[in-house]
Amino acid sequence: MSDKGLIFDIKRDCSEDGPGIRTTVFFKGCPLSCIWCQNPEGKAVKPETDIHGKQIGTWYTVDELMYRLLQDKPFFISSGGGVTLSGGEATLQMDFASKLLQALKREGIHTAIETSGFFDYQRFKDEMLPWLDLIYYDIKLMDEAASQQYCGQSNLRILDNFSRLLADARIPVIPRIPLIPGITATKENLQGIAAFLDKHGVKSCALMPYNPLWSDKLQKLGLPIRYQHKGFMTPAEQKTCIDYFTKSTQPT
Template sequence: MPIAVARTKPRESRRPLIVDIRRGSLDDGPGIRSVVFFKGCPLRCVFCHSPETQEICPEIAFTEERCIHCGSCVKACPQAALDLSSPTRIGRDRCDLCGACEDACPTSALRIVGKYWPVDSLVELLLRDVSFYRHSGGGVTLSGGECTLFPEYVETLLLKLKALGVHVAIETSGWFDYEVFAKKILPFLDLIFFDLKLMGADESRRYLGQSNEKILENLRRLLAEPRRAGRVEVRPRVPLIPDITDTRMNLSRVVNRLYDLGASTLSVLPYNPLGLAVYSRLGKPAPHLSTSFTKPDREAELVDTVRSLIAGDRWRPRRGQI
């Protein structure tokens, strides 16, 4: 079982917190999978699909449409951090994330985002679906946020899963310490989804909050690794963010870089705007982005664009879901 967060709110904690565990997923690797979403990411993508996974420390989320104004949370809060008459409801500077309001709320309008799971408890939960993994060719996918921020925890988790024959994938932004990754995480993986968003250095700093130098170098080293007899598959992918990553210039740069590195596939991920609603729940301003999903005809147009840029029939553009 997960362990509740402490009353103190650290600015940074290296103990991994988990935002969600999604069982029965069909979108994050082959077969039926369980997806573990870690909290904490070194990037600050303005188009982040999961803003609740950015901060490494726990946060409180308020979903206004679930609130029935019963006042139970106000009575339960020992810090007097809640006010139903306030537009924001939560005095976040006073909240110590004790979780009393979450326990008191009958509709789950208030929720602490990020709880710690001991490795053995997490493995126990993930193994409840092991028969589905085996019959469908599925397994477990570690996502985020960025799971590679917690190499010791992830290494222990992967060791236990691989000892039981579970297929394991990760979804990564590519921004990690390669030496640590190669030693503690890479040896236990079957599949790596490696996100490539922007190729230009200035665009990366503007839209990702970081230079892409480390990301590109990590991908180069990863593709140059002796693939351990071909066991580890690396799938680069690009999210199609309107007017940011889906431009012909950016897609051309992505394709050219992957071709130079010897990659053989590229996945494209349709834009999903559902993450925009999460910002207000966390008390943060939402970025000014499209609120519409990628339309099928636009997606087909972008896939055709990628195909037209690809050199050689060894390239296979794939479709995925973000």
């Protein structure tokens, strides 16, 4: 159904998904299954209902979606903002996402994507990259076995796609590392990611502190909670992660 896209949310006035005032479109379906997923309602590749009978996921044509997005164009123009594709994983609906990006660029709207990096690289390069202005690229785990255990997939494609993207993209590619206590926010993992980025000449990234609010979403979906960490990260915990990350890239 590439003429329609399955969307589970459209959030306006977003300030953390790219420059300026943005509208973020959340695509339903994801090839990963991270046990701490911030948007568990975006995992399934089909519409579903929560425990209250509320539908999650709506099919849109490009025209229907553009009608909603263009309402915010004055805010994009005045703030230097635009539209960000998120999820779930937008690349899982590659045909529709490509058509949407092209429609946005015809309107002169800045485009960005938040991606897990688990996609067919050649298709992404041909069908999405030409119409993107910014890429946020998640790098979660350096150990392949840990990636399979906690995210449900090997990380080899993710790391390889990132390396290829740095060589091919003529736009900013910003790596983002979610700080998950006991999983990604460990000395070994953060130093491994820092060394990987340093090897590729990447000098900056975004570290995203843990947010525990996703567990409420799982309960509404009637799904089991596989990871328990109730509190937000403290400033001290965040500083420790930053120290792990930055010290590993300093010359000895």
